[in-house]
Amino acid sequence: RKExxxxxxxxxxxxxxxxxxxxxxxxxxSQSFFxxxxxxxxxxxxxxxxxxxxxEDGRFTAQLNRASQxxxxxIRDSKLSDSATYLCVVSLAGYSTLTFGKGTMLLVSP
Amino acid sequence: xxxxxxxxxxxxxxxxxxxxxRCSPISGHKxxxxxQQVLGQGPxxxxxxxxxxxxxxxxxxxxFSARQFPNYxxxxxxxxxxxxxxxxxxxxxxxxxxxxxxxxxGTRLTVV
Numbered sequence: 001r002k003e004x005x006x007x008x009x010x011x012x013x014x015x016x017x018x019x020x021x022x023x024x025x026x027x028x029x030s031q032s033f034f035x036x037x038x039x040x041x042x043x044x045x046x047x048x049x050x051x052x053x054x055x056e057d058g059r060f061t062a063q064l065n066r067a068s069q070x071x072x073x074x075i076r077d078s079k080l081s082d083s084a085t086y087l088c089v090v091s092l093a094g095y096s097t098l099t100f101g102k103g104t105m106l107l108v109s110p
Numbered sequence: 111x112x113x114x115x116x117x118x119x120x121x122x123x124x125x126x127x128x129x130x131x132r133c134s135p136i137s138g139h140k141x142x143x144x145x146q147q148v149l150g151q152g153p154x155x156x157x158x159x160x161x162x163x164x165x166x167x168x169x170x171x172x173x174f175s176a177r178q179f180p181n182y183x184x185x186x187x188x189x190x191x192x193x194x195x196x197x198x199x200x201x202x203x204x205x206x207x208x209x210x211x212x213x214x215x216g217t218r219l220t221v222v
Contacts (some may be wrong), residue, residue, distance in 0.1 A: 004152075032209040043200055043213040044153065087152050091209045097143060097166050098202075098211055100152030 001026050003099050006088050010105035017078045021104050023071040023088030030099075032091040033064055035073045037084045038103065044087055047073075078108045112137070114203050114214035122220045123191050131186045131217045135203030141165075142184040143211060144176055145200040153200055159184055160206060191221045 006023045013019050021035075033050035048055065050062040050071055061074040071088055088101040115134045123129050135142050141160040145153035158166035159178035178184045182203075188195055198218050202211035 034210070041198075041218075043215050045213070046210055049210065097155045097158050097168075098145075098153075098209070099155070100145075102150070102152050 002101075003027060004088055004090055004101035006086075006101035006104045008104070009085075010107050012107045012109065013078055014109055015078055015080060017108075018074065018076050019078055019106060020075075021073040021086050021088070021106075023073075023101055025069050025071070025088075025090045025099075027090070027092065027099075028069060029092055030069075030090040033062075033071055034089040034091075034098070035060075035062060035071075036087040036089055036100075038087055039084050044100075047086070075106075078106075080108050080110065082106060083108045114201055114212055116199075116201050116214035116217050118217060119215065120218045120220075122222060125191055125193060125221055127191050128187065128189045129191060129219060131188075131199050131201075131219075132183065133186070133201030133203075133214060134183045135201075136212055139203035139205055139212075140182050141204045141206055142178055142182065143202045143204070144184070144186045145202065145213075146170075147198040147200060147216075148194075148196070156186070188219075193221050195219065196221045 035047040036044040037047045038044040054063045059076045063072045085103040087103045143158040144156040147153040155168040157176040162178045173189045198216045201214045204211045
């Protein structure tokens with residue numbers, strides 16, 4: 001089993017749609033959780049951290065379920081500029097090394 | 111403030127050659143990590159350095175080595191290059207105690 005598994009993509013959605021990404025992790029000792037965004041042939045950039053209570057940043061909402069070892073990212077009112085690969089990332093307590101999922105590509109069309 | 115900078119941005123090498131990649135972290139960041147990203151996959155952890163000491167190593171062969179300098183910059187060396195080493199090599203810096211990492215633009219290595 002892979003350490004971090006994400007929905008296979010790509011997701012093709014029209015502008016204005018709501019899209020949800022799912023992610024599961026295998027190591028129950030994981031303590032820090034993130035979503036990174038990666039544009040084509042560019043470096044990953046931190047989109048948001050994910051907290052147990054859930055957190056929201058504008059059109060983006062992240063949820064964490066530690067019991068199910070499940071992380072989600074919801075994007076509302078999709079924009080063309082949201083087209084990118086979304087990477088689910090986890091880290092163990094006390095370490096700053098990151099374990100990435102394979103990523104899910106999002107394509108938003110006019 | 112400058113972000114993480116990596117050099118070179120692109121590189122073409124022949125099988126069997128050696129390569130050195132360089133990284134300068136964000137000012138004030140003392141931890142540097144290296145990742146390899148092959149096409150279609152997420153980045154995979156190679157090394158982490160903090161205060162010039164190796165603090166973590168991923169599942170990579172001994173052909174891969176790295177070091178960190180007193181100014182916190184870092185080099186990644188890969189010997190005896192294989193075709194499978196073709197990838198985007200990413201450097202990330204972070205503040206000790208914080209897990210958020212900030213990536214450089216990467217070095218795209220092609221082995222022919």
